[in-house]
Amino acid sequence: QITLKESGPTLVKPTQTLTLTCTFSGFSLTTSGMGVAWVRQPPGKTLEWLAVIYWDDDTLYSRSLKSRLTITKDTSKNEVVLAMTGMDPVDTATYYCAQISRNYFYYYMNVWGRGTTVTVSS
Amino acid sequence: QSVVTQPPSASATPGQGVTISCSGSSSNIGSNAVNWYQQVPGTAPKLLIYTNDQRPSGVPDRFSGSKSGTSASLAISGLQSEDEADYFCAAWDGSLNGWVFGGGTKLTVL
Numbered sequence: 001q002i003t004l005k006e007s008g009p010t011l012v013k014p015t016q017t018l019t020l021t022c023t024f025s026g027f028s029l030t031t032s033g034m035g036v037a038w039v040r041q042p043p044g045k046t047l048e049w050l051a052v053i054y055w056d057d058d059t060l061y062s063r064s065l066k067s068r069l070t071i072t073k074d075t076s077k078n079e080v081v082l083a084m085t086g087m088d089p090v091d092t093a094t095y096y097c098a099q100i101s102r103n104y105f106y107y108y109m110n111v112w113g114r115g116t117t118v119t120v121s122s
Numbered sequence: 123q124s125v126v127t128q129p130p131s132a133s134a135t136p137g138q139g140v141t142i143s144c145s146g147s148s149s150n151i152g153s154n155a156v157n158w159y160q161q162v163p164g165t166a167p168k169l170l171i172y173t174n175d176q177r178p179s180g181v182p183d184r185f186s187g188s189k190s191g192t193s194a195s196l197a198i199s200g201l202q203s204e205d206e207a208d209y210f211c212a213a214w215d216g217s218l219n220g221w222v223f224g225g226g227t228k229l230t231v232l
Contacts (some may be wrong), residue, residue, distance in 0.1 A: 047167065109157065
């Protein structure tokens, strides 16, 4: 059974750096085709993809947020960490991590964590 | 504004069928697979359809997906009250080099 769980601060101040950890089980990020993505959802709005890291260390970032994001993995701990600098109130959202699976040539977000709500306020 | 467009709402009565559309462009739906997610308010998204028309194990066959050109559709037959949720389509966008989500469709079971 694949599970993912997000953890991190629920409240951050403007300009601070947000660091979120995704701890997962049921799969390995050393397995070909595997990956972990981060997605966020502001209250009442749609989903927004942020970043992904793959088993081969390849990383991709949302073009609009690339300068603020860093995604890393620790395969020994089954963890993926997302850091986002320069937090602003508009970054208030629920942040999800999701397992990436592959079907032929196509990757997709398979199993999702429950999400963690982050509020940006002074 | 989302790169991929969905109708904001849809509704139908129990037992009926409903189709939710997802319109994109050649850089996303037109050249990559579409996935669909169901999100009951207050919970995490759940994968419903992947690679255009594949159902994960455990997803009822009342849910089906299709794709044609730069558009995709999610069809739900035999609506049940528990189908009331938000539905999102998603696809890889080769121009943006990232995933894009539709704006979401809120399905109401009357």
